[in-house]
Structure formats: structure tokens, C-alpha cells
Amino acid sequence: MIKLSHVNKRYPNGHEALKDVSFDLASGEMAFLAGHSGAGKSTLFKLITRIEKPTSGQIIVDSQNLSRMRPSKVPALRREIGVIFQDHKLLFDRSVFDNVALPLIVIGMPHDEIKKRVRAALGKVGLAGKEKQLPITLSGGEQQRVGIARAVINRPNILLADEPTGNLDESLSNEIIDIFSDFNRVGVTVLIATHDIRQVERLGKRTLQLRDGELVHDGELIDTPQADSSSEEASL
């Protein structure tokens, strides 16, 4: 579903965010993307959603080569990918309903259908009945879940989550990661960037580990060296 081959990304200021990264995430697979902040996790997400272009290498998402993708095709790509952002990226002057409905509004779905889907999505993330509230009146965890509802509302094939448990307590983190597992169970390809090693260990899924832009580990984290683990914790 997501395939990177020898991807390099260097920013105009000379910073090399990704160095020769290759991996292949199959359709319906769920994986974690681990690494310190600044290791290149966010850059990777920006490449997959075509916010940035790689300096070299090839990225194929849902059998589309992003390097050759015309700008007019980018919206269609982004509709296939639900993204949960670390900073939520909610519209604070719009209600929860409007925020969640946005991906459906952009594709021109009839209003009745939008209503039904938004209710269902908010129910799924445990925010039923909060449609009319403004995001600012919600807690951090609730805002995160509004972001999740928005990411899944269009039933995308791919879910990308950037630090979805960033500053949540453990039980809330578990809850949110479990929501992603549920989507994965119905066939959605899920990639979660996190430095929350507890979640990685709890689910025991495939883990791609980045360090200074390089992919240093690809597979289940069985044998995490203690020092590395604690340094991950420390970075929290």
C-alpha cells in the first residue's frame, strides 16, 4: 500500500531529514513508526501525503507513483489517506460537526448523508452529542479524537497518525491506539508515528525505527536494548 525505495529528503537549508529509506507496508497492515523527535517521522508523513516531494527515490501509495503525480491528482490521493496530526489541525472557529464533516464537504456529499456519517464517527471515538461544541471547549484528548473522527470519516484506505497519544495519559492513549486497531481490523492500513514505546510494546506490531533520518530497524520490537528504550521514554 505504501512503498518507499531509497527515499532521500534534504531541505533547502541543507538538513537531511531522510537518508535512503526503503520499506513496504502491505495493504491492511498496521505498523508503528518510532524515533526521537527530529528523526524524520513527520517528514515521512509529509512525503506520503505529498505535502513535500522527496529529493530522490520513489514513493508509491496505493499503486500511484507520487513523483510523477500531477498537482491536480493530489486531492484525490489525500482523500484516500486519513491523517491525524500531532497538533490536531482543527478549525477553532467551527463546530466539532463542521470540523469532522470537512472531508465529506469537499467531495460534495449530500448534507443528510454527512449528518449520518458524522454522528457515527463521533460515536465511534466517544464524542457523541458534542457536535455543536467548539473545539476550544474540549480537552486535549477530546480534540485529538475530533481529529481522528475527521481522519476516518471518509473511510480512507490508509490512516497516518502523527504522535496521536502525544500528551495523553496511559488509559487515554490505550483507548486511542485501540481505535486505530479497530480500523486496522476492518482492512485499513495504519501507520502510527510515536515515541510512546509502551504502546509499541503493548501491541507488538511491526515497528519502523528512524534515527537521524535513517531506518535503523524494521520488524517487531522484541529485543529492544534497555538503554534505547529508556532514552525513548526520556524523550517524552
Next chain:
Amino acid sequence: MSAYFSRHLQVLFSTLGSMRRTPMATINTLLVIAITLLLPSLLYVTLKSAQSLSSNWQGRPQISIFLQKSSSDSTAQLIFEEVQLHPSIELAEFVTPDQALAEYRLLSDNNSSLEQELAFLGENPLPASIVVMPDRASAKPENLIALKEELSNFDGIESVRLDLDWTERFNAMLQVFSRVSVLLSALLGLGLVLIVGNTIKLLIFNRRDEIEITKLVGGTDAFVRRPFLYYGALFGFLGACISLSFLLLAASLVEEPISRLADLYNVNALVHQVNLVEILTVLLIGTLLGWLAARWSVAMHLREIQPR
């Protein structure tokens, strides 16, 4: 198709809604647009009124026929009768040399040097003349010139003077005025596009987050652009509405003094009444200019805003 319309209707209402949420800024913009549109409309109405004044001109041009000084009273009488019978002439008046002198004295306001000169000449130097008013059908300049040529060929006529100056000058002035108005309107139209374009630019940057997020969830450029185009068109349309109401107010304010002035000059002057076609034209021009401005602004600035 109905989905397409309902989507556009939705954008229309949400744009109206966001205009209402910032009433001061909206009213400001609308007033600037209204005043910018008002000037060309005022020029147009003035021009139309002046044109109707010139075509309804009551004092039709006069032709003065001066007879040869040598011609006797009976010859003069014959010529007068001939002129009177001419089919293009409605009214003819014979002016004897004595009458002409009396009128001249009256106009020159007992000027003593004139009296001295007349005394020196010993006799009345003025010829007999016929003042002629052509009928309405011959009042056009080209007909008048032809009539003048015809009369010049009469025996016993010294010269013919056509008094076209007034209408000609007036029409020439109107032409200059109309050119200047067109130029000024074009400049104001350009100004309008710049004003609306700049307002749209500010809106685009104010809604930066929204644009970024919309692009992130797969909104196309057309989708992101649409509300701003509606903004521009609505600004233009509503501005034109306000402008029209100003125009009608201005027309009603000057109507009374103008008709009083016209009465004094004994002319039939009317303020041009704006008709439906003209109203629709103003609305269309306003909407179109607003839309164009938004289109231009969006093309300039929307590309700069990309998700980060």
C-alpha cells in the same frame, strides 16, 4: 446537477454568513465599492440628461439673411415673400434698417462713441435683413447648411449667417465630456478591481489555516477557490445595489432644482430616469468586476498557501 447547485447555494449562504460575522469590515468594503461605482453612474446620468436637453432644444437655430444695401424696398419685399414661401421655413421676420439700428442701440447701451460714428457716417449703415426659423424637420445641422447654401444663391441677398454655434458647441462639449467619462469610468473600474482584489487577499490570508486544512483533507483548488469567488461577486453585487440606491437618491435630490433652473431658461430639462436595463447593467458590471478581482487575487495568492 441539483447536487452541483445545492453545493453552490451552500457556498453562497456560508459566504453571506461570514460577511455578516464581520459587519464593519463588510460595510466598509461595500461602501468603497458603492462609491467607486457611483461616480461612473452619475457621469452617465448627467450625460444622458444633457443629451436629452440638446435634442429637446426649444430655441431652434436661426438664419439671418442680410439683403444687399442697394436693393430697394420693393425688391426687399419680394425677396421676403419668396423666403417666406420656402417649404423648409416655418417663420420669417423682416427687419428694416431702422429696426436693426434701434436694436443695435438698445444692445450697445447708449454708447456715445457709437453715436459719434453714426453721425460721422451720416446715414444708417445697416442693411435690411430677414430672420428665419427653419421648421423642425430641417433643424439638423446638415439640412441647415444646405438651406443656407440655397438662400445664398438668391438674387439681392448679400450674405446668410447660420446661427448654429450654440448647439454645435454644446454637442462638442458633450462629446468631450463623454470621452472623459469613459476614461474616468475605466480607471475607476480598475480601482475597484484593485480594492476588491486586496480585500480578497486579506481574506485569503485570514483563512490560511482553513485553506491548509481543506487542502490536507483533499479539497481541490476549485473547492478552495469557490468561497473567495463568491466573496468577490457578492461584494460587487451588493456594492452595486448600494450604489444604485445612492444614485436614485442623488437623482431625486437634484430633480427639483434642475426643473426650476430649466423653467428659468424656458427649456425642457429632465434628469434622466434610470431604466431597468440600466439597473441590471450596473448590477452585472459590479458583480463581474468583483468576481474578476477575486479571480485575479486568488490566482495570485492561493498557490502560496500550501499545507506545511
